[in-house]
Amino acid sequence: MPSRPTPARPRTAVLALTGALAVALTGCSGGSPGAAPSSTPPSATPTTASPSATPTPSCVDTTLEALDEDQRLGQLLMVGFDTNADLSSLDDEIGEDHVGNVIYLGGWEGADKVERTSTHLQGLVSGKATGDVGLMIAADQEGGEVHQLRGDGFTRPPSASEQAQMSSAELTKAASGWAEELRAAGVNVNLAPVTDTVPADLGTGNGPIGKYHREYGSDPKTVEKASAAFIEGMLDGGVEATVKHFPGIGRIRNNTDFNASGITDDTTDADDPYLEPFAAGVEAGAGLVMTSSARYTKLDKGVPAMFSERIVTDLLRGQLGFDGVVITDDVNAEAVKATPAGERAVKVVAAGGDIVLTGDASTAPAMLSALEKEAASDDAFAAKVDASVERVLTLKDRMGLLPCSGTPQD
Numbered sequence: 001m002p003s004r005p006t007p008a009r010p011r012t013a014v015l016a017l018t019g020a021l022a023v024a025l026t027g028c029s030g031g032s033p034g035a036a037p038s039s040t041p042p043s044a045t046p047t048t049a050s051p052s053a054t055p056t057p058s059c060v061d062t063t064l065e066a067l068d069e070d071q072r073l074g075q076l077l078m079v080g081f082d083t084n085a086d087l088s089s090l091d092d093e094i095g096e097d098h099v100g101n102v103i104y105l106g107g108w109e110g111a112d113k114v115e116r117t118s119t120h121l122q123g124l125v126s127g128k129a130t131g132d133v134g135l136m137i138a139a140d141q142e143g144g145e146v147h148q149l150r151g152d153g154f155t156r157p158p159s160a161s162e163q164a165q166m167s168s169a170e171l172t173k174a175a176s177g178w179a180e181e182l183r184a185a186g187v188n189v190n191l192a193p194v195t196d197t198v199p200a201d202l203g204t205g206n207g208p209i210g211k212y213h214r215e216y217g218s219d220p221k222t223v224e225k226a227s228a229a230f231i232e233g234m235l236d237g238g239v240e241a242t243v244k245h246f247p248g249i250g251r252i253r254n255n256t257d258f259n260a261s262g263i264t265d266d267t268t269d270a271d272d273p274y275l276e277p278f279a280a281g282v283e284a285g286a287g288l289v290m291t292s293s294a295r296y297t298k299l300d301k302g303v304p305a306m307f308s309e310r311i312v313t314d315l316l317r318g319q320l321g322f323d324g325v326v327i328t329d330d331v332n333a334e335a336v337k338a339t340p341a342g343e344r345a346v347k348v349v350a351a352g353g354d355i356v357l358t359g360d361a362s363t364a365p366a367m368l369s370a371l372e373k374e375a376a377s378d379d380a381f382a383a384k385v386d387a388s389v390e391r392v393l394t395l396k397d398r399m400g401l402l403p404c405s406g407t408p409q410d
Helices: 059-066 069-074 091-095 111-123 160-164 168-184 220-236 273-284 309-319 341-351 361-377 379-398
Strands: 077-082 101-105 136-139 141-143 240-246 288-291 301-304 325-328 356-358
Touching (some): 059 379, 077 361, 111 168, 220 273, 288 309, 309 341, 325 356, 341 356
Parallel strands (some): 077 101
16 A cells, blocks of 8 residues: 555534524635735746745654555454453454554453553554554543442442533542553543433433433533533543544434344434534544434435545535544444444545454454455545544654654643
8 A cells, every 4th residue: 555644634614503503614815914025026037935934744754754555454453352351362463463443342440450451552562563562451431320330449430320420520530540440451542422412302212322321411501511522621631532423323212232223313414403513522622523323314225324425524524624633433333233244344444444343353353354444445545544643643742652752632
C-alpha cells in the first residue's frame, strides 16, 4: 500500500444547535474588512522563502511516514481481551499482527489485575510491533448495569438516569474521579457515554438501551446535557470519551448483539432532534464516535450504520463536522455476522470509519488480510485507509501515545 501522508487536520468542527440540527461553518478569508493593504506593490517580484521557512513535519506526519503497511493496518483494529484469558493471550496479535488497540471484556475484578494487564500490553509496544505507537486500551464503564471494571480500585458509577439527576458540575466532577481510576489502571479510553435517546413510550421495550436503563432520558436535551458533562469529566481525568451508538439505537426493539431482525429504525432522519446529543458530544470534545449495527430506512435503507457511507461520511463527518475517530460497535454482533469477517472490516473503512472493534481477537488476521488486499487493488480505498490511520494517530498524539508526542493534551 503506497504511503500518502497528509497534514494533520483539526480534530473537530464547531457546531451550533438551534432548533433542528444545524452546522456552523467557519470560513477563512484572505483578510479582515478593516485590514491594512499590503505594503508590497502588486508588481513587486515575490521573494523566495528561505529553507528555514519550510514547515516542520508534525509528530503525526513523522509517525505515519515511519510505519510500514502492516503497522498502519494494525492501527485500525481493536480486539477483545477477556477477563479469563491468559496474560499473554494477545501477545501474537500485537507483536506479530501489529494490532494497535485493545478492549477489556467479560467483567474485570480489581484494579490491580487491570493495571498489571495494561502494563503488560503496553510493554508489547515496540518498533517492530507497532512502530512504537502506544495502545488505546478501552473499557465500557458507563455506570449502572454496564461497568466492565469493578471491585477494589473502581467506583461503580450510578445508572445513566441517576447521573442525569446530578447537576452538570456534580456529574463532571464525579466522572473526572471515575476517569482517574481508569487511568491509574492503564485504561485510556472509555467507550461511554451512551448518547442514545429512548422515547418514553418505548422505554424498556428498547432492547439494547432502555431494557438496561442505559439512557440519560427520553428527551434529547436531557441526554445532551448529561452526556456533555460526563465527557468533560472523562477528559478532565485524562481518559478519552466515546459517544455512542450513532445515529442512535433508542428507537429499535431488539438488541443488535443478538438479533438480525427488529433492529430497523424507521424514524431517524438527517434533521432528527435525537442527533443533537451526538453533535453536542462532538462539540464537548469526545475523541471517538461509535457507530451502530442497526439499520435506518430514512438514512440508508437496508445498510447497517457502520457500513453506510451516507451515515458515516455524509451525516457524521459532513453534517455534524466530526473529523475524529469513528469506531464500530462489536462487528461480531448478530446484526452483521452474516457478512464475512474480512468484508466487515473493508465495509467499515469504505464507509469512512476508522477502528473496527472485534471482541473476537481470532478474527483479526482475516480482517487485516482483507484490508491489505483491498488497498492493494483499489487506490481510492488505499487513500481511505491512510486517512483513517492518520485520524487514529492524531487522536493518539493528543493522548501522548506516539513516540514523538509531548504531554497528553487537555
